[in-house]
Amino acid sequence: MSSLLLILNAGSSSLKFAVFDAAHDGPRARLSGQVEGIGTHPHLVLRNAGGAVLKERRWPDADGNVPRDQHDALGVVLEHLDDLIARTQVAGVGHRVVHGGATFAAPMHIDDALIEALARLEPLAPLHQPHNLDGIRAARAHFAGVPQVACFDTAFHRGHDFVHDTFALPRELLDAGVRRYGFHGLSYEYVADRMRTLAPAAAAGRMIVAHLGSGASMCAIRDGRSVSSTMGFTPLDGLPMGTRPGQLDPGVLLWLMRERGLDADALSDLLYRHSGLKGLSGISNDMRDLHTSTDPAAQRAIDYFVARLRREIGALSADLGGLDALVFTAGIGENDATVRSGAVRGLAFLGLAIDASANATHGATRGGRISPDGAPVAVYVVPTNEELMIARHTHRMVGCGGTR
Numbered sequence: 001m002s003s004l005l006l007i008l009n010a011g012s013s014s015l016k017f018a019v020f021d022a023a024h025d026g027p028r029a030r031l032s033g034q035v036e037g038i039g040t041h042p043h044l045v046l047r048n049a050g051g052a053v054l055k056e057r058r059w060p061d062a063d064g065n066v067p068r069d070q071h072d073a074l075g076v077v078l079e080h081l082d083d084l085i086a087r088t089q090v091a092g093v094g095h096r097v098v099h100g101g102a103t104f105a106a107p108m109h110i111d112d113a114l115i116e117a118l119a120r121l122e123p124l125a126p127l128h129q130p131h132n133l134d135g136i137r138a139a140r141a142h143f144a145g146v147p148q149v150a151c152f153d154t155a156f157h158r159g160h161d162f163v164h165d166t167f168a169l170p171r172e173l174l175d176a177g178v179r180r181y182g183f184h185g186l187s188y189e190y191v192a193d194r195m196r197t198l199a200p201a202a203a204a205g206r207m208i209v210a211h212l213g214s215g216a217s218m219c220a221i222r223d224g225r226s227v228s229s230t231m232g233f234t235p236l237d238g239l240p241m242g243t244r245p246g247q248l249d250p251g252v253l254l255w256l257m258r259e260r261g262l263d264a265d266a267l268s269d270l271l272y273r274h275s276g277l278k279g280l281s282g283i284s285n286d287m288r289d290l291h292t293s294t295d296p297a298a299q300r301a302i303d304y305f306v307a308r309l310r311r312e313i314g315a316l317s318a319d320l321g322g323l324d325a326l327v328f329t330a331g332i333g334e335n336d337a338t339v340r341s342g343a344v345r346g347l348a349f350l351g352l353a354i355d356a357s358a359n360a361t362h363g364a365t366r367g368g369r370i371s372p373d374g375a376p377v378a379v380y381v382v383p384t385n386e387e388l389m390i391a392r393h394t395h396r397m398v399g400c401g402g403t404r
């Protein structure tokens with residue numbers, strides 16, 4: 001009987017999961033799915049490796065039962081997995097953890113001390129970290145004695161030079177941990193690795209990866225290593241996002257405190273939940289809604305998003321001293337041809353161009369490449385796979401497991 005790896009990505013109202021076979025040559029996808037709407041109207045979907053739906057369930061059910069938290073959600077996931085796999089086959093559980101702080105530059109085995117250390121980082125990622133830890137606690141309760149591994153979104157960025165790691169604040173604050181951590185590292189690590197196969201020369205050179213999902217950031221990568229990132233101390237900085245503003249003059253915060261009387265909680269709510277595409281458009285945080293809306297505010301929000309992409313491509317190209325490849329990934333990056341073409345508009349001076357028909361098919365027929373043949377900078381669409389990246393780390397940490 002083969003052993004399995006269970007991968008969990010616990011969010012504020014969702015629990016994404018994946019099951020991999022821990023094969024000797026690396027993890028192989030077997031099942032995946034998610035419970036969305038935890039706390040409101042939960043909805044579970046479970047798919048096979050080909051993406052076909054195997055199970056689906058909605059709550060509240062006839063008895064009025066509703067999974068209320070990560071512990072309940074993991075319980076229902078396991079209940080539905082029980083027909084498909086034996087729980088005793090699970091040889092390791094891998095978790096996505098958004099913030100690993102300055103200390104954790106690689107995946108870590110989870111124990112009580114690590115959970116305590118990660119809980120201290122909750123104020124730095126209030127939308128994610130508490131839920132990540134809830135998922136870990138739930139999994140430890142359900143899988144007592146099974147090794148569990150934490151994989152950090154910040155770890156990929158831990159080798160930055162001082163100038164990309166700091167703010168121009170008194171040195172004492174840097175020492176206290178006020179620094180640029182960077183996020184989406186598991187996605188960048190996966191995409192950088194994938195590019196080694198798709199475009200080896202570019203992957204060994206200077207690359208910008210644009211992870212454009214509900215959260216959005218860009219990373220400058222040289223020879224597979226992160227050089228700089230648009231995200232900083234928290235996942236608020238850099239590009240505008242679904243509900244977060246991205247780069248903001250800190251004077252705005254002082255003004256809001258002094259003139260509008262906003263306290264830390266009100267500012268946090270504004271910055272994490274009501275800004276970005278949602279705040280700017282007044283319509284939606286979802287790029288698809290903005291494209292279909294006829295309200296001029298929707299187009300203005302898209303224009304702002306795209307203008308910021310162009311600016312950051314310029315900035316990160318400067319960090320790299322030139323550019324060999326630009327890669328789009330995550331929900332918007334993988335699916336939105338309009339945003340991709342807007343992002344490179346006017347950047348021919350950097351060697352950036354996009355082939356319109358390849359862009360329209362997201363590069364599907366050309367191995368993901370959407371730049372014209374012979375263009376100086378290769379432009380790619382590469383679907384991210386954070387779960388596979390976590391599975392690879394977990395596999396390496398716990399081994400193939402064998403039958404327990």
Ligand code: ADP
Nearest residue numbers: 212213214215285286287288330331332335336
């Ligand atoms: P996350 O994992 O951060 O929640 P995703 O990577 O799934 O986010 O990206 C979610 C976002 O992707 C959605 O909010 C939506 O704006 C965008 N998106 C998804 N599909 C499309 C599409 N076909 N066109 C444009 N945007 C899309």
